[in-house]
Amino acid sequence: MDLELNETQTLIQKTARDFATRIVAPQAAELDATERFPRETMRALAELGLMAINVPPELGGAGAGAVAYALAMQEIARGCASTAVMMSVTNMVGEAITRFGTEEQKRRHCPKLASGEYAVGSFALSEPDAGSDPGAMRTTAQRDGDGWVLDGAKQWITGGSYAGVFIVWARTSPPEAGARGVSCFLVEGGANGLRVGRPEDKLGIRASNTVPLEFDRCRVPADALLGQENGGFKIAMMALDGGRIGISSQALGIARAALAASVGYAKERRAFGVPIASHQAIQWKLADMQTHVDAAHLLSMRAAWLKDHQAPFTREASMAKLFASEAAIRVCNDAVQIFGGYGYTREMPVERHLRDARVTAIYEGTSEIQRMVIARSVLGS
């Protein structure tokens, strides 16, 4: 047991921290207000090696592992949660292709994801009526000659307007097959028959582009199939296990930003003749915020470390994601309270942090799904 970081991890953390402080944080309020896609920032992240942290160097990635990835995500999310989630999804797409792709698929897509030639990669699993239960999915892929034809709709697709490549899940067996009848396809941005809908108007992560997709006789070649036919569910679950480490890190980054802002404000703002930091009511909140941030951090690090050691980490990733997302919401809520009226205005960043934090308990498996995963493991069922 040792919590010290190795040299690579320290370096990536520092790189991400500096970049977040210098570039990402100063533009976060503007991005939130205008919902502008931060194309130049995504490219800069790629140049720093942060868009394919856990993809091997021979495919253009940093090959630095899951712990390094989690640390970098925290730092970027501290600057801007919207930027961070697109970084998270792109990393997840790169990892899934690395893990399940053929040599050719890897060589075609990974270097472009890593270098920023693709602005982002997207992950198209959820549907209007099937979120955390992919067995209920309705999008289909029918064999057509030596290729496939995709039909159906996808929902809540992060980065969809700008994605160079999508991983799309579709049913390749009759509905009775449930989750075992689902396959995975690589669809390039701008493919014929793929319509990208209007971006969603959201509570938070407003600069993170979220769109519905429609597949209308969208034809893809045979080599678009990622992994085994009907083996898509396994890919989704493995990707999400890793993705949950990303979202727990995003939640942590948001919570850290809210805590740091609160500490700064509590020392300046005065009430009853003293800085509000002198009142125990405020001190208590800060102590609880720090405690929860630390606990969430350790849970995330443990999950990432297990992943780096090829050990099972489904339960641990769910614990990290559940704990960190719910902690982030509480921490940001307390931050708004510490700021009082100012906290409720756009003048101060904490109202954005609260809005941004809220989604972390929803996407990549709601808190309810995480509790189901954990309970299943606790009950040994």
Added chain:
Amino acid sequence: MDFELQEEQRLLRETARDFAAREVAPKAAELDKTGRWPSEILAKMAELGLMGVAVPLEYGGAGMDALSYALAMEEVSTACASCGVIMSVNNSLFCDPLAKFGTEDQKKRVLTPVARGEKLGCFGLTEPMSGSDAQTMVTSAEKSRGGWVISGAKNWITNGPHADWILVFAVTDRSGPRLKHTAFLVERGTPGYTQNAPDHKLGIHAAHSCTVFFEKCEVPDENVLGAVGDGFKVAMATLDGGRIGIACQAIGIARAALERSVAYAKERKSFGVPIAQHQAIQFMLADMATQVDAARLLAWRAAKLKDKGVRHTTESSIAKLYASEMATRVTHKAIQIHGGYGYSTEFPVERHYRDARITEIYEGTSEIQRMVIAGSLLK
């Protein structure tokens, strides 16, 4: 980064787990009911080296590290929280400061038999009107020829009714703007040192505590621990370690409650299925397991920093605060899962609930931990 335990740490954990399951757990309900002092269990713990886990071999200890101690504390507390705290006081609050601040003579004369478990130690800081705020301490010590004369009372002294030695804190200088304290070692039987009858408590019934009195109790100079006037420093450094022990006690109690709840949820049926199939129950179990894990990681982090010789005051407070409040929540949910049975003494979870409650109070209340954490954030 490494979340794996070393071979030696794993072995100690297994030994403690095995011992706790075999020798301690079967007696826990009886100990709670009768409030009997578990002498025979303590004797076996001594044989296993559990009374001085992190004390060097040459002074009678097991020569292991703080993380090993944390692991053993969790295991013993999972079986019986009373045995856990008796162990914690002896290890964290007595052996640890002696190993750190003691003279060679004190380590040979006092520490060695206590670390071996042949003698028992206790810690006297709290007073009837002075708990976490040592500036209000009344107990004082006056210089005599060749020694000190201690006068005052200390209360809630865990192990007090049985301890052979007490590490007691007294004010030795009232001249400055702040009181200065000194730590003294007092042996049972020293004239003027007496113990009251054990306290009646909500939980940890077998861990006896009492008020102790010092009436012109004279001890020689060689029984001063650390420098004269440095008592507060000794106390605070000791509590930094002690809080890791209590965090692990809380984790052990919570884990026991969780394990019982999992077993019960699989057996008990409602609406035609085991209650484990209802999401209402599953979600409680998921939260309990998540929080136990979070608390353990916080405790391990603090222990690891201690082993590295890095200051860990804040990390210990974070671990103690989170683990103790977690244990109260988790044991509360365990009763809920058990329903009426959980409220009866037939099932162990009501004991776990009572035992958990103290962990938010002793060795610094949750409020004190929050003060420490906020203080470090706002520095």
